[in-house]
Amino acid sequence: MKRFSVSILFALILSCVMASEHTFKSPDGLLSVTISDNEGRLSYQVYKAGGLYLEPSPLGLVTDLADLSQGLTIKSCNTKSIEESYQLKTIKQSHVHYAATEAVCTIEKNQQHVMDITFRVSDNDVAFRYTVYPKKDSRVCVVKDETSGFVLPEGTTTFLCPQAKPMTGFARTAPSYETSYALDEPTGKNGWGAGYTFPCLFRTADTGWVLICETGTDGGYVGCRLQNQNQGAYKIGFPQPEEMNGIGSTTPVLSLPASTPWRTITIGTSLKEIVETTVPWDLVQSKYAASKDYTYGKGTWSWIIKMDASCNFDEQKRYIDFAAAMGYRSVLIDALWDVQIGYPKMEELARYGKSKGVGIFLWYNSNGTWNDAPQSPIGKMDRLAARRKEMAWMQRTGILGIKVDFFGGDKQPMMQLYEDILTDANDFGLQVIFHGCTLPRGWERMYPNYVASEAVLASENLHFGQGACDNEALNGCIHPFIRNTVGSMDFGGSTLNKHYSSDNKRGTVRRTSDVYALATAVLFQSSVQHFAMAPNNLDDAPAWAIDFMKEVPTTWDEVRFLDGYPGKYVIFARRSGDKWFIAGINAEKEPLKTKLTLPMFDAKYALTVYSDDPALNGSVKTVKLNKKQQISIVIPQNGGVVIK
Helix, strand or coil: CCCHHHHHHHHHHHHHHCCEEEEEECCCCCEEEEECHHHHHHEEEEECCCCCEEEEEEEEEEEEEEEEEECEEEEEEEEEEEEEEEEEECCCCCCEEEEEEEEEEEEEEEEEEEEEEEEEECCCCEEEEEEEECCCCCCCEEEEEEEEECEEEEEEEEEECCCCHHHHHHHHHHCCCCCCCCCEEEECCCCCCCCCEEEEEEEEHHHHHHHHEEEECCCCCCEEEEEECCCCEEECCCCCCHHHHHCCCCCCCCCCCCCCCCEEEEEECCCCHHHHHHHHHHHHCCCCCCCCCCCCEEEEEEHHHHHHHHHHHHHHHHHHHHHHHCCCCCEEEEECCCHHHHHHHHHHHHHHHHHHCCCEEEEEECCCCCCCCCCCCCCCCCHHHHHHHHHHHHHHHHHCEEEEEEECCCHHHHHHHHHHHHHHHHCCCCCCECCCCCCCCCHHHHHHCCEEECCCCCHHHHHHHHHHHHCCHHHHCHHHHHHHHCCCEECCCCCCCCCCCCCCCCCCCCCCCCCHHHHHHHCCCCEEEEEEECHHHHHHHHHHHHHHHCCCCCCEEEEEEEEECCCCCCCCCCCCCEEEEEEEECCCCCCEEEECCCCCCCCCCCCEEEEEECCCEEEEEECCCCCCCCEEECCCCCCCECCC
């Protein structure tokens, strides 16, 4: 027995000695990743400034050709510096300089090269992906499982959105990625049993913040989620079998050689690094050239206030007039326009809009056979010939873009449909918004005509339930830190109505202030914004609010995190050209009282400040910064502040 124990100890020591370990550091040297092949299993861990953010976490794939999760060795890791600058008008920062250390690790099994793992380590982000090669005559493979994991330190709390069960909810359209977040909960749960929708935010007990997501997903893979395995251990999860009404496999098929999407990990000692990251776009490239010079801007949208009945000729003409009065670029005409307006009258509306300088976005149902959503136009987007015929009509008519709704999940055929819609739309010069859909994964850069996706508990819920209105500020203080930080968000908010109804007297009651509405127009980022405003607001909303909503930009050159905590309060600064906008909202019961230092403003300048009193009555005044470039603000619950 003693000899057996000694031999086991010797074997363990030998295995540790034999293990290969490689460390790569960010350009500033503060963020590091160490990859190891101890006992034939690959793992990695992440440190920043000496603090542990991810404990040893598994790497690997299981394919139908080979199990690439065990029996592996790291043959070598070749590193180089990556440096690139790019411009992108449709994200949070228009000019990006990206610098990172790239390490390509050659992985062997039985002394045969079986795959590469590529790591990118920038100052605040870690990303990795797998590249798989042909095996003898086999040039395709099925990825049966991805063992990529993320093991958070003990004491971590979570800010997560549970993945919904497929084929549930309205007309069996779930998952539509519109569930409520659970905030500051301990690790160890698995949502409602199916894990969590990306992105996933964690607060580590001693070090800071971790945001986990993915980017670069297209029709060549599946969209993924995060599943809890045990306490702080999470792994990549593939789609659920019931998605798309059971059509298609849950596993991706690759044509070899092929690379998987990037797994991204943003590391922050504060929320500043989380909010300001550009990693979703740093790692991808455009898949095709823009067919035209796409433009962006504000718009109006009748459906959110007046629902299906408003999608008629006279009301949409009225909204075109409203958009023209606001100086807006477009109107979004929602479901049932094909039967309540018709194609000939839509052509007339398009001509009328053109005469007013206002373009049109048209709503479409994505549906083929994956849910029961009945709204039309239907059967136009899921098939190639019908889609291109419809898009040719839109191009002739002068339509600006489309909003496509009610997608069926994250299986590979559905991811291919997203890509096909975008690619065809670009051929006809159309911009694309997705709704009832999955998260964008670097798509602003990959697809030049892509605008935004919903993938969030968005504004229609404010119409449908008072509970959503009661929690509007709480949710508004979540999205800028999580969902919106990784991709453009089609929220459709910023209403100035008191009620979500045609007469502004009945229906659900807005709990937030007019200044809150102005602030979220800055906080929520999308290059095309269809606001939930109505023509009556020209008469019943404060003139200062209308004037602000006329001038607020929808494209931004820079974002800065100033203060906040998910679900409690948020204060950002955004710059468009040489103009800065500071915006904040508060969901806490107690008023938020703080002093902001604003170095972007000269102390001698007079600032315009929109603020609320305790009763949420808004006003606008002129204030000068003190010599320290500071200003004191107070934001009541459900209120806001804007400084410009």
